Each structure stands twice: as structure tokens, then as C-alpha cells.
Amino acid sequence: MRILLVEDDLLLGQALETGIQQFGYTVDWVTSGESALEALDLVPFSAVALDINLPDLSGFRVLKQVRRTSKVPVVIMTARDALDDRIEGLDLGADDYIVKPFDLKELLARMRAVVRRSHGRAEARLTHRDIELDSSARTVKKAGEWVRLTGREYQILALLMERTGRILSRSDIETRIYAWDNDTESNTVEAAIYTLRKKLGRDLVTNVRGVGYVIQP
Template identity: 65%
Template sequence: MRILLVEDDELLGRALYTGLEQAGYSPEWVTDGETALDAVRSTAFTAVALDLNLPGISGIEVLKTLRQKSKMPVIIMTARDALEQRIEGLDLGADDYLVKPFKLVELLARIRAVVRRTQGHAQSLIVYQDIELDIGAHTVRKGGKWIKMTGREYRILELLMTRVGRILSKREIEDHVYGWDGDVESNTIEAAVYTIRKKLGKDLISNVRGVGYVIPD
């Protein structure tokens, strides 16, 4: 999942970016509101972690603009004494909030929760036929047996299993799996889909020629 992190504090931003990456997400980190808005105009993110105290365009203004055009999950991050900001952010449509300082595990849990709600999954476990994917634990089982997957394979499978019946183009999959600046070889997605099929069944993912990939409903 691609996560947009909007945080102008260098130390906190770097720590959160590293933590998100190590947790298996594809984070993009920006430090001001204008760049954040540019990012969401050009890229589809799964969720946004948004600091409200930003230089230039404030986090509140970023949230207002986002909510005019998108239902993308937004978690706002505020200082401990910024109660009015939190209330204003929630009233404007933020999905959740975190009070600084907070632990990385709490941010990860909040991201998982808002994404599940947005995608219509109240629980972290998604089941398709004999395949079980746990969004919270980042694990996959088939027929009750644990299946070892690379981070890339897991992210592609998660994307497709949370959108069963919807055809996703190669570009859409690349946008969710890789970062802005990541170099993606032309056959990377095809190779990952091939190995997923080997591990979970050749009929799991269908290739709609010239359109993209889908897990049939």
C-alpha cells in the first residue's frame, strides 16, 4: 500500500518513513502542504498521514482540499495541546487522529483500521476460496498452511484481494506497490504475478489482455 506521509519535522518524518517502509508499505514523504497537494493530484495513495502544523499551506487547508475531491483515508497528527485543531480536522472529514508523541505501532494500527473501513473490510482477515490474507499481520495462508511471500508479492496480492472483481491496470499496480522514484523494470509485475500463481494457484489471478489483472469474484 502506498502511504503519503506529510510531516515537516525532519527527525520524526525520517523515523516514520523508515518505520512504514520496514512494515511493508510504500511511503512517500513530503514536508509541506503544497507538495502534499501536488502528490495526491498525480498519485493514488491508499492513505495519508497528515501533520496539521505545516509551513505554507496548513494541514487543515490540505485536508479541506482533499475532501473536496477524494474520500482517501486521512489520519491527522497534532500536538498534545491542539484540541481545537483535532476537532476541526475531524469535522472536516479526517478519519482518525494521533496525538504527538506517538509510537509507530499505533500509526500502523490506525492505518490498517481506516483502510479496512474504507475498503469495506471490518476485520483484518480477507478470505477468498481457500486463501486467507491478514492485512494486520501481513501474512498469507492457503488451505491452512502458511505461504512465504516477498514484500512485492504480498503487496500485489493484497491490492488484488481487497478489490476482487475489479480489473487493475499494470500502471495502477505499479503506483500502489512502488514509490515515486522507484525504477520499475518492464516485466516486474508480470514476474511477481507469475510467482504468486505458482504459490497460490494458476487460476487465482486472471490476465485481461491489454487491460490488466483481476481476481474474479
């Protein structure tokens, strides 16, 4: 899951960025509404954590513009707990909201929930044959046995399982799991898929030559 964090408070933003990364998610942090809109034009983020009080455009204006062209899940972060503010955010198209101060675990749980709903799922578990992935616990089992994956392997597996039957190119995968400041080697995705096959089965991921990778239904 690649998250766009929109927060102008530098101390809070840095703390959230570090915490989100420590939980194994990819995050890009911007501090203004204009920067958020520019980022969303360039990257297919899984979800957005959007502050309301921004120095240029308010979070409400950002959300309104985003909803003209995108269905990306948005969780509003706000210090305002007035009912009217919450209603306005939801009416403008926010998928959820959270009131500051909040626990990072709750924010991430809310973000996982809105992402699941965007994929038409209610549960945190994904299954494919004898493989079970729990997105809330970030665990994987094969035939009931725990399988240890690296963070990158887990992200790629989750991405492909969420899109079973859809071919994703290497570029698609890189865009969805690497932040702007990550330097990626040319064979990083291929190496991770190779080890996934070793750990979970050679026929798990199909390489469509010259196109990309897919988990067949």
C-alpha cells in the same frame, strides 16, 4: 498500501519514512502542504498521514482542500492534544487522529483501519476460496497452511484481493505499490504474479489480455 507522509520535521519524517518502509509499506514523504496537494493530484494513495503544523498551509487547510475532491483516508498527526483541535480535524473530514509522540505500530494500525473502512470492511482478514490474507499480521495462508511471500508479492496480492472482480492494469498496480524513487523493471509485476500463481494456484489471478489482472469473485 501506498502512504503519503506529510511531515515538515526532517528528523521525525526521516524516521517515519524508514520505519514505514521496514514494515513493508510503500511511502512517499513530503514536507509541505502544497507538495501534499500536488502529490494527491497525481497519485491514488491508499492513505495520508498528515501533520497539522506545516510551514505553508496548515494541515487543516490541506485537509479541507482534499475533501473537496477526494475521499482518501486521512489520519492527522499532531502535537496538539486540545479537544478543540481534535474536533476541528474530525469535522473537516479526517478519518482518525493520533497525538505525538506516538508508536509507529499504532500509527500503522490506525491507517490500516481507516483503509479497511474505506473499502467497507471492518476486519483485517480477506478471504478468497482457500486463501486467507491477514493485513494486520501481513500473513497469507492457503488451505490453512502458511505461505511465504516476498513483500512485493504480498502487496500485489492484497491489492487484487481488496478489489476482487476489478481489473487492474499493470500501470494501476505499479502506481499503487511503488514510490516515486523506485526504479521498476518492465516485467516486475508480471514476474510477481507468476510466482503468486506458483505459490497459491494457477487460477488465482486471471490475465485479461491487453487490459490487466483480476481475481475473479
